[in-house]
């Protein structure tokens with residue numbers, strides 16, 4: 001068994017304030033006895049335009065947000081999984097990445113979001129992430145942690161079961177979906193997609209989410225969740241903003257083995273292609 005914490009906050013265009021919110025989440029996770037803390041996509045900042053997003057991006061070494069968070073991880077010996085922006089190949093776009101900061105405060109793993117959120121929904125969100133973000137080109141193989149093998153995806157990746165299935169096939173025990181879901185799509189799809197990914201991969205799902213109003217244009221759905229490999233929602237942080245909050249749950253390695261043993265999902269790759 002290993003206790004994990006999922007953290008929920010409302011990032012804005014103030015990196016200093018977002019760092020303060022994340023420091024508070026670290027304190028809460030340590031107090032609860034968690035072995036790792038999972039933070040949302042874009043924890044470092046959410047800007048009000050693509051241009052501002054690009055202007056604000058800093059390399060990991062130069063980001064006051066990341067340097068500060070790494071210091072927290074080192075001091076508390078607490079691994080932190082966190083979504084940030086990093087400069088792209090050229091100055092026209094940024095990378096939307098998630099990092100695993102280990103208990104020594106080192107950035108040990110990095111995944112760059114591969115599916116970008118380009119939507120134009122009538123009476124709903126209109127967002128074109130690919131204007132300001134450069135897509136990644138590979139899946140990060142699941143990595144060893146004190147919680148088992150963790151696999152990283154980001155937000156809109158949740159809608160493409162192939163990436164989760166591929167990560168499961170590569171040995172994932174926990175699949176993470178750090179997110180900033182919109183309210184209408186969150187209401188309609190968030191929980192059902194997360195539970196489906198947990199059930200079909202027979203893996204724990206940890207989904208840290210942004211919540212509430214970031215600026216005059218953007219509001220996020222919240223409902224950060226931890227879900228077990230049977231699809232049971234173990235924690236749900238709800239949709240109200242206010243003080244940043246954590247929820248915790250136990251990762252039960254025996255339950256993971258039991259579910260995979262009792263209901264083997266043997267694929268018929270002689271009938272359809274392997275993912």
Ligand SMILES: O=C(O)CNC(=O)[C@H](CS)NC(=O)CCC(=O)C(=O)O
Nearest residue numbers: 042117127129155156180181182185
């Ligand atoms: O903009 C930033 O700085 C951080 N990135 C995000 O918030 C991204 C791209 S706009 N949001 C999503 O992918 C939401 C997906 C979603 O809501 C759905 O799939 O329904």
